[in-house]
Amino acid sequence: MSRRDNHLTIEMPSRPENVGVARVSLAAFASQLDFTLAELEELKVAVSEAVTNCVLHAYPGRTGEVKVEAWISEGELGVRVTDWGVGIEDVEQARQAAYTSSQDPDHLGLGFTFMENFMDRVEVWSQPGAGTVVTMTKRPRAAALQAANGEERRA
Numbered sequence: 001m002s003r004r005d006n007h008l009t010i011e012m013p014s015r016p017e018n019v020g021v022a023r024v025s026l027a028a029f030a031s032q033l034d035f036t037l038a039e040l041e042e043l044k045v046a047v048s049e050a051v052t053n054c055v056l057h058a059y060p061g062r063t064g065e066v067k068v069e070a071w072i073s074e075g076e077l078g079v080r081v082t083d084w085g086v087g088i089e090d091v092e093q094a095r096q097a098a099y100t101s102s103q104d105p106d107h108l109g110l111g112f113t114f115m116e117n118f119m120d121r122v123e124v125w126s127q128p129g130a131g132t133v134v135t136m137t138k139r140p141r142a143a144a145l146q147a148a149n150g151e152e153r154r155a
């Protein structure tokens with residue numbers, strides 16, 4: 001495991017009001033890095049989508065535990081959202097844009113698509129009956145560009 005310069009863990013019940021708690025906490029934690037306001041908004045959407053999925057899908061008809069971890073390592077933010085709920089049968093299908101298992105027309109099946117568009121990397125581990133772990137990373141664009149320019153100069 002890479003060295004973690006700072007880290008945060010939030011454990012909370014899968015209640016809808018906790019989505020905002022996770023979003024605001026993660027934005028405050030992430031603001032230690034050189035993210036633009038637009039990038040922080042993207043991060044907030046991605047975290048909200050991951051936690052909302054725990055609230056809506058992981059524990060049908062009941063409340064369960066959700067863990068949100070964040071860390072900063074070598075200028076990059078990592079976020080992991082874990083639940084111990086029903087899990088996902090077919091992760092590849094679930095990640096497809098517009099796929100939803102919900103009958104509710106408000107759910108467009110775009111949660112994973114937002115996460116993928118707004119974060120640099122998104123990994124999903126899930127096992128039916130065991131739960132789901134979504135791990136995402138994001139690096140401030142300015143820092144990524146600087147690194148790329150540095151690479152070019154050296155090349």
Ligand SMILES: Nc1ncnc2c1ncn2[C@@H]1O[C@H](COP(=O)(O)OP(=O)(O)OP(=O)(O)O)[C@@H](O)[C@H]1O
Pocket residue numbers: 049053054056057058059083085086087088094095099100101102106107108109110111112113132
């Ligand atoms: N934590 C989870 N536990 C169980 N199933 C999940 C979990 N996260 C996602 N899923 C499954 O993956 C599907 C796709 O998730 P996604 O967030 O992309 O869309 P959605 O939640 O259905 O709709 P939207 O996010 O647009 O409101 C969900 O419909 C659900 O079946």
Ligand SMILES: [Mg+2]
Pocket residue numbers: 049052053110111112
């Ligand atoms: Mg969703």
